[in-house]
Amino acid sequence: xxxxxxxxxxxxxxxxxxxxxxxxxxxxxxxxxxxxxxxxxxxxxxxxxxxxxxxxxxxxxxxxxxxxxxxxxxxxxxxxxxxxxxxxxxxxxxxxxxxxxxxxxxxxxxxxxxxxxxxxxxxxxxxxxxxxxxxxxxxxxxxxxxxxxxxxxxxxxxxxxxxxxxxxxxxxxxxxxxxxxxxxxxxxxxxxxxxxxxxxxxxxxxxxxxxxxxxxxxxxxxxxxxxxxxxxxxxxxxxxxxxxxxxx
Numbered sequence: 402x403x404x405x406x407x408x409x410x411x412x413x414x415x416x417x418x419x420x421x422x423x424x425x426x427x428x429x430x431x432x433x434x435x436x437x438x439x440x441x442x443x444x445x446x447x448x449x450x451x452x453x454x455x456x457x458x459x460x461x462x463x464x465x466x467x468x469x470x471x472x473x474x475x476x477x478x479x480x481x482x483x484x485x486x487x488x489x490x491x492x493x494x495x496x497x498x499x500x501x502x503x504x505x506x507x508x509x510x511x512x513x514x515x516x517x518x519x520x521x522x523x524x525x526x527x528x529x530x531x532x533x534x535x536x537x538x539x540x541x542x543x544x545x546x547x548x549x550x551x552x553x554x555x556x557x558x559x560x561x562x563x564x565x566x567x568x569x570x571x572x573x574x575x576x577x578x579x580x581x582x583x584x585x586x587x588x589x590x591x592x593x594x595x596x597x598x599x600x601x602x603x604x605x606x607x608x609x610x611x612x613x614x615x616x617x618x619x620x621x622x623x624x625x626x627x628x629x630x631x632x633x634x635x636x637x638x639x640x641x642x643x644x645x646x647x648x649x
Contacts, residue, residue: 402644403441404619407628409498409608410437410635411446413471413578430454438464444498446470446631449487452494462628469498469533472523475579477539479501483638498533498628499523500631502577504540508551516551520558535572535608539582540594541587547566548594552601559605572629573602576611587612593623599626616641 412433430451437445438459444467447455455468472487473479479487488499499522507515520536527534538551552573559571575590575598582588590613597609609622610631619630619638620634632638 402620402642403614405441406443406497406640407619407623407630407639408442408635409444409469409610409629409631410442410630411578411610411633413474414448415448420451427451427454431458434458434466436636437466438462440636440643442639443637444465444469444610446498446500447468447539449491449494449496452491452496455497464532467497468495469500469535470494470496471537471577472499472501474500474502474537475502475577476506477504477537478506479502479504481515481522485526485553488609489510492526492530492532496532498512498535499527500535500537500574501553502537502539503541505551506508509542509547515553516554517558520555521562523562524559524567524571525573528563528570533570533572536608537544537574537577539577539580539599540598541582541611543599548597552598556602556605562598565604568604569606572606572608573598574608574610574631578631578633580611590611590622592625595622613638628631639649 416423430447446469449470459466460629472489486551522535536555555573578589580588592610595609606628608629609627613630613632614634
């Protein structure tokens with residue numbers, strides 16, 4: 402298996418979140434890009450402001466690595482119009498994939514039509530521009546039942562409104578990795594939550610994000626039907642496979 406082709410190598414902290422200077426933060430993005438080129442990751446997931454820099458570095462290296470960014474991150478509670486405005490800017494910057502945070506707070510309040518409207522409008526925008534749309538549902542904020550319902554809802558919106566090829570370009574994604582949980586509970590993907598998403602979102606694609614830090618966990622996620630893994634530990638995951646290939 403080429404595990405590198407499942408990996409969205411991720412660095413989404415702002416300079417202030419990382420408590421470093423803007424120059425140092427940009428260097429972290431550059432380091433991630435160089436790592437992605439070396440290991441052949443599927444994609445780098447970065448803040449929109451760094452997309453032009455990423456595209457320039459990847460072009461120079463003639464590297465087949467995609468560039469993704471996040472929309473309405475990490476809370477997801479902006480209006481549909483704000484989401485679309487931000488998405489249009491990312492598309493103009495030539496992002497390949499857009500990871501939207503669904504308005505999970507509104508979903509929990511029962512505002513189902515609001516969710517359907519934003520999923521439809523933003524997915525339509527991405528598909529019309531030949532981009533991949535990923536919907537982050539923030540599993541740590543949801544009950545198991547809510548995970549099932551929202552996964553089915555996103556699937557229904559996509560399959561009802563777009564042709565079957567759209568299913569390959571739309572993901573349901575577990576987490577932002579930024580959600581604050583109580584009692585140190587996991588704030589990202591778990592095996593249980595990813596099975597629920599996989600069982601209820603397919604034939605849409607599925608992305609596990611948050612907490613996937615080693616090769617064994619990554620393999621188990623893939624066995625549960627996960628198509629992509631968002632991780633800040635891509636190097637560790639890849640190195641394990643590369644080393645085991647050398648040993649055989």
